[in-house]
Amino acid sequence: MSAHRDIAAPSVDGRFGLRRSVRLPGPLRLDSGASLAPVDIAYETYGTLNADGSNAILICHALTGDQFVASDHPVTGKPGWWVRAVGPGKPIDPERHFIICANVLGSCLGSSGPASIDPATDQPYAMRFPVITIADMVRAQAMLLDHLGVARLMAVVGGSMGGMQALVWPTLYPERVRSAIVIASTARHSAQNIAFHEVGRQAIMADPRWRGGDYYADGDVPSSGLAVARMAAHITYLSEAGLTEKFGRRLQGRDAKTFGFDADFQVESYLRHQGISFVERFDANSYLYITRATDYFDLAEDHGGSLARAFAQTRARFCIISFDTDWLYPTAESRNIVHALHAAGREATFVELSSPFGHDSFLLDAPEMNRVLDGFLRAGA
Amino acid sequence: MSAHRDIAAPSVDGRFGLRRSVRLPGPLRLDSGASLAPVDIAYETYGTLNADGSNAILICHALTGDQFVASDHPVTGKPGWWVRAVGPGKPIDPERHFIICANVLGSCLGSSGPASIDPATDQPYAMRFPVITIADMVRAQAMLLDHLGVARLMAVVGGSMGGMQALVWPTLYPERVRSAIVIASTARHSAQNIAFHEVGRQAIMADPRWRGGDYYADGDVPSSGLAVARMAAHITYLSEAGLTEKFGRRLQGRDAKTFGFDADFQVESYLRHQGISFVERFDANSYLYITRATDYFDLAEDHGGSLARAFAQTRARFCIISFDTDWLYPTAESRNIVHALHAAGREATFVELSSPFGHDSFLLDAPEMNRVLDGFLRAGA
Numbered sequence: 107m108s109a110h111r112d113i114a115a116p117s118v119d120g121r122f123g124l125r126r127s128v129r130l131p132g133p134l135r136l137d138s139g140a141s142l143a144p145v146d147i148a149y150e151t152y153g154t155l156n157a158d159g160s161n162a163i164l165i166c167h168a169l170t171g172d173q174f175v176a177s178d179h180p181v182t183g184k185p186g187w188w189v190r191a192v193g194p195g196k197p198i199d200p201e202r203h204f205i206i207c208a209n210v211l212g213s214c215l216g217s218s219g220p221a222s223i224d225p226a227t228d229q230p231y232a233m234r235f236p237v238i239t240i241a242d243m244v245r246a247q248a249m250l251l252d253h254l255g256v257a258r259l260m261a262v263v264g265g266s267m268g269g270m271q272a273l274v275w276p277t278l279y280p281e282r283v284r285s286a287i288v289i290a291s292t293a294r295h296s297a298q299n300i301a302f303h304e305v306g307r308q309a310i311m312a313d314p315r316w317r318g319g320d321y322y323a324d325g326d327v328p329s330s331g332l333a334v335a336r337m338a339a340h341i342t343y344l345s346e347a348g349l350t351e352k353f354g355r356r357l358q359g360r361d362a363k364t365f366g367f368d369a370d371f372q373v374e375s376y377l378r379h380q381g382i383s384f385v386e387r388f389d390a391n392s393y394l395y396i397t398r399a400t401d402y403f404d405l406a407e408d409h410g411g412s413l414a415r416a417f418a419q420t421r422a423r424f425c426i427i428s429f430d431t432d433w434l435y436p437t438a439e440s441r442n443i444v445h446a447l448h449a450a451g452r453e454a455t456f457v458e459l460s461s462p463f464g465h466d467s468f469l470l471d472a473p474e475m476n477r478v479l480d481g482f483l484r485a486g487a
Numbered sequence: 488m489s490a491h492r493d494i495a496a497p498s499v500d501g502r503f504g505l506r507r508s509v510r511l512p513g514p515l516r517l518d519s520g521a522s523l524a525p526v527d528i529a530y531e532t533y534g535t536l537n538a539d540g541s542n543a544i545l546i547c548h549a550l551t552g553d554q555f556v557a558s559d560h561p562v563t564g565k566p567g568w569w570v571r572a573v574g575p576g577k578p579i580d581p582e583r584h585f586i587i588c589a590n591v592l593g594s595c596l597g598s599s600g601p602a603s604i605d606p607a608t609d610q611p612y613a614m615r616f617p618v619i620t621i622a623d624m625v626r627a628q629a630m631l632l633d634h635l636g637v638a639r640l641m642a643v644v645g646g647s648m649g650g651m652q653a654l655v656w657p658t659l660y661p662e663r664v665r666s667a668i669v670i671a672s673t674a675r676h677s678a679q680n681i682a683f684h685e686v687g688r689q690a691i692m693a694d695p696r697w698r699g700g701d702y703y704a705d706g707d708v709p710s711s712g713l714a715v716a717r718m719a720a721h722i723t724y725l726s727e728a729g730l731t732e733k734f735g736r737r738l739q740g741r742d743a744k745t746f747g748f749d750a751d752f753q754v755e756s757y758l759r760h761q762g763i764s765f766v767e768r769f770d771a772n773s774y775l776y777i778t779r780a781t782d783y784f785d786l787a788e789d790h791g792g793s794l795a796r797a798f799a800q801t802r803a804r805f806c807i808i809s810f811d812t813d814w815l816y817p818t819a820e821s822r823n824i825v826h827a828l829h830a831a832g833r834e835a836t837f838v839e840l841s842s843p844f845g846h847d848s849f850l851l852d853a854p855e856m857n858r859v860l861d862g863f864l865r866a867g868a
Contacts, residue, residue, distance in 0.1 A: 138746035237746040296755040297730035298722065305718045307748065308762065312711035314695055330693035337686045338719050341679065346814075349678035355785055363783055363829045365519035365618040367688065367775060371782070373678040374685045381689070394748060401752070402744055404736055433727075433814075 121254055122151045124177050127216050130249050134211075140236035144225070147250045148216025149173050149208035152192070153200030155256065162256045163198055164247060164484075165207040166264030166271035169339075169396055170388055172215040175207040175343035176200075190471060197479035198263065202462055208250050210243045210271075212395040217246070220391035221322060232391055233319035240270045241404045244278055244483070247271070251282070258282050261483060265468040266435070267396070270403050273443070275279045276420035277405070283422045287479065287484045289468045290432050292439035293413055295403035299434065303397040306335030310390045319391050319481050332390040333381030340380045344463030345431035351372060406446075413446035423453040425482040427475060429467040455482060502635055503532045505558050508597050511630050515592075521617035525606070528631045529597025530554050534581030536637065543578055543637045544864075545587040545628060547645030547652035550720075550777055551769055553596040556588040557581075562768045572853060578860035579644065589631050591624045591652075593777050595770035598627070600686035602703060603771050607731070613772060614700035621651045621784045628652070632663070639663050642864060646670035646849040647816070648777070651784050654824070657801035658786070664803040666867045668702055668860065670849045672814050673820035674827070675785035680815065683723055684778040684866030687716030691771045700772050713771040714762030721761045726812035731756060787827075794827035804834040806863040808856060810848040811841050821838055836863060 121128070125148075132143030150173045155162060165188065166466035167176050176186040176193050192198040198205060209217035212235070220235040227234075235305070251259070262283055264272040269291025276283045284427050292299075310316055313331030341349075353373040357363065360370065369375040409416035424447055437458045445455035459474050461467035468475060502509070506529075513524030531554045538545060546556050546569065553560065557567035557574050573579040579586055589599035593616070601616040608615075632640070643664055645653040652670025657664045673680075691697055694712030702708050722730075734754035738744065740752065752758040790797035805828055809821035818839045828835035840855050842848035849856060 138744075146565065193570075208526065213833070233748070237748075251756065258823075260684045297734045297736065297752075298725075298727045298728060300736070300752050301718075301722045301730065301754050301758055303724065304750075304752075304758055305715060308718060309690055309693075309715045311748075312690075312715055313693070334686060334690045334693055334715065337689060338811075341682045341686070346677060349682065353678045355678065355788070356673065365521075367614070367618075367779065369685075371678075371685075373682050377682055377685055380719050398748065409795070 119328075124150045124152075125180070126150060128250065128253055130253060134246060134249065136236055136240070136242045136309050137239040138237050142211075142218060142236060144218075145211070145246055146218045146222060147208050147246060149206060149250060150175065150177060151254070152205040153203050154441070155204040155254075159257055161195050162204045162251075162259050164251070164259050164262045164275075165192065165198070165205060165330065166247070166262065166268035167207065167245075168264075168266035169209065169400065170384070170393070171268065171441075172213070173207045173209045174215075175205070179387070181289060182383075185467060190469075191302050191476055191479060199482060203260070204256070205264055206250070206254065206256070208247055210267075210396065211246045212238045212243070212375060212392060212399060214389035214392040219389070220319065221287075221389050230261065230322040232322065233394075235391070235395065237402075238395060238397055239399050240267070241274050241278060241398065241408070244271050244274045247275075248279060248282070259284065260487070261285040261287060263287040263289075263412065263479075264291070266291055266465065270400065270405075271406060275417050276422040276424075277409075280421045281420050283420075285425065285482070287425045287427070287482065288423045288440075288443065289427045290429055290435055290465055293416075293443050294406060295401050300401045302338060303401050306397060307394055309334040309338070310394060311391075316390060319394075321390075327385070328390045329385040332385045332388065333392060335393060336384040337377045337381040340377060342434045342475040343464060343466045345433065345462060346462050346463045347431060351462060399429070413442070414449035417447050417450040417452050420450070420452060423455075423486055425455045425478065426457075428479060429460045429464070430458055431462060431468065432465040434465040441467060454467050493649060503535075504720055505523035505531045506561070509530060509631065509634055511634060515623070515627060517617050518534060519618050520619040523592075523617060524745050525599075526592070526598045526627055526630060528589050528627060529604060530587060530631060531556065531558060532635070533557060533586040534584050534661040536585040536635075540636075541641060542583065543585045543587065543632075543640050545585060545632070545640050545643045545656075546573065546579070547624075547628070547643065547649035548588065548591065549645075549647035549649050550781065551765070551774070553594070553597075554588045554590045556586070560768070563588075563764075564606045568850060571850075572857055572860060578857050578864060584641070585637070587631070587635065587637070590760035591626055591648075591777065592627045593619045593624070593773060593780060595773040598769070598835075601772035601776055603701065612769065612777075613703065616772070616776065618779055618783075619776060620780050621648070622655050622659060622789070624780065625652050625655045625662050628638060628656075629660060629663070640665065641868070642666040644668040645672070645862070647846065648781050651781065651786075654786060657805075658790075658797050661800050661802045663813040666806070666863070667803045668806045668808070668863065669821075669824065670808045670856070671810055671816055671846055673816040674797075676782050677788060677820075681782045683719060684717050687778060688775055690719070694771075697771060700775075700865040701772065702771075708766070709771045710766040713766045713769065713774060716774060717765040718758045721758060723815045724845060724847045725842060726814065728812060729843045729845050732843060785845075794823070797829050798831040798833050801831070801833060804836075804867055806836045806859065807838070808849070808859060809839045810845070810856055811839055812843060813846040813848065815846040860861065
């Protein structure tokens with residue numbers, strides 16, 4: 107199925123549709139104190155904003171995700187990353203909703219990031235790009251909504267790092283969000299979360315081809331380091347039980363161990379493939395910046411150490427979903443959010459779903475998640 | 488305290504004491520089918536073998552451990568890695584026991600490994616060293632015991648990879664082992680265990696200074712890759728709760744985030760230190776070989792898929808100890824061993840201990856573990 111044909115609403119307004127991008131003049135004032143101008147945002151929209159502007163849903167993507175939520179990826183050709191939840195007959199449906207998904211600031215699929223041209227030098231920013239935060243990503247999304255004429259969101263939805271953005275949205279723009287859906291996420295990065303990301307960053311920076319980030323001119327990118335970073339991170343996206351079920355100790359295309367260093371085991375072959383295919387679609391510097399943004403994320407810290415205080419001014423209804431085998435952002439992190447929402451007197455629904463697939467469950471076939479999404483969205487419509 | 492002074496028993500027999508090594512003619516026939524000759528084994532002994540030879544305890548070290556179980560490390564100067572359990576007044580006591588600890592085959596602290604000279608070429612083996620297994624390590628230890636005149640072990644003891652060796656010992660040499668103590672270990676490497684090791688190996692091999700393993704001549708070693716490998720592995724040795732307690736999100740020597748890529752967080756600084764200090768004491772090729780040996784480890788597989796069958800011929804009494812926060816080799820893996828021992832009609836004691844420190848608990852202050860060790864050893868004496 108090509109989402110291009112089936113999902114995209116025809117539009118004469120060039121702002122709407124698939125594969126859109128906009129250059130906003132900015133400046134966008136960042137948490138670091140730096141300003142960014144111009145601000146490029148690459149995005150897609152599906153469906154049509156209704157007359158009273160009440161059916162807009164913003165979908166926020168995860169760490170290495172993109173705006174191609176329900177259309178084929180331009181590099182890999184694979185279907186959009188959330189076609190299981192977004193599409194005709196799905197909980198988020200272009201026939202009923204006006205759906206927006208934008209590439210986050212700092213990424214490499216068209217939005218401003220380290221690979222963008224720095225107007226001050228006419229060269230790629232590389233590591234001269236300002237360090238950005240989850241809140242900065244949200245501020246850029248708000249600028250995009252202004253551009254699209256969307257005053258208010260029916261819902262903001264996201265999994266993993268997308269969930270962080272969905273959490274931040276109602277705190278920065280209480281009047282603009284009616285519902286927030288936070289899936290497999292957390293209100294702060296733990297020491298272990300930071301540690302895994304630091305391994306990835308060190309792997310990239312240890313690659314001699316990284317060259318302090320200035321590798322764009324000759325295109326000789328630090329693919330080895332980025333692949334290792336991806337491999338390490340990928341393990342955290344899966345559960346131990348899921349890996350055992352999927353691969354166990356099965357050998358890869360051979361009857362016996364080779365007593366060598368080839369990928370004897372299927373899980374080795376799979377991981378190597380994950381690393382290699384990732385470098386074809388992602389920029390190493392962007393990986394540094396976006397992992398940094400998540401490591402810096404601590405919503406309570408930004409509100410005097412109190413998560414409840416962070417939610418004090420919000421007006422949205424919240425839906426928090428976790429998965430029982432997610433050890434990257436375990437259910438306890440979701441409970442922590444729910445407790446703070448309740449302490450702040452906010453309306454919060456919480457569901458822990460059972461799935462063997464670990465953190466990545468929200469990207470996979472999750473009929474229960476779809477039912478929760480659908481019910482929560484319809485109840486708030 | 489210098490263990491040299493306090494623990495070493497004076498001996499006129501040059502085979503006994505600290506910092507010993509022996510070149511055995513071999514050949515040692517390996518699981519791969521290859522043969523190794525000569526076989527160098529670096530080891531230490533503490534205490535004196537009694538007249539009836541009934542007080543010998545073999546301690547098996549973990550992945551990157553060494554023979555310096557209770558004496559200062561020659562490179563780092565740090566106390567032996569298990570002084571909390573081995574020493575005067577400790578459960579394993581040189582005043583009562585004759586203690587042996589040998590550097591495993593494939594390692595780099597004096598026993599035969601990839602850095603050793605291949606007699607066929609007079610050059611370091613590098614990646615021409617044969618791939619070895621846990622059972623091969625045990626066979627080399629048995630050769631050392633022959634050399635030392637130790638017919639039978641009162642006990643074989645090990646944590647982590649040392650526990651794998653302690654498990655294998657009674658299966659290969661039923662007559663030579665009275666007791667086996669297996670701590671924080673497993674009877675087989677899981678898909679997740681293999682995955683983490685594969686990340687480490689890929690990090691090393693991605694380092695251009697690795698050069699297919701032939702880096703010994705100029706000493707320009709793949710330290711960046713090895714450091715990344717160590718960082719990734721180190722996370723698996725600690726619990727999430729332990730990391731949170733030790734570091735949380737505390738900043739390293741600064742009051743605010745720098746909005747840069749320095750080690751802002753203490754946990755980043757700690758991990759970087761772990762990586763950097765590791766490369767000073769360990770050889771990258773040895774890391775490849777020893778991780779491979781553990782990944783190949785599946786005791787049931789070697790016995791027709793039945794772990795109970797693996798234990799059928801053993802005569803030892805077993806003590807299995809796990810730690811509740813160990814997610815590298817979780818308690819379920821220890822239970823799996825105990826069930827198989829019981830199915831085989833073997834005597835097995837099992838204790839799960841509580842500790843916040845994850846897999847590394849057995850190396851840290853663990854008074855309960857010491858009580859279990861002491862009780863089990865005295866009951867079998």
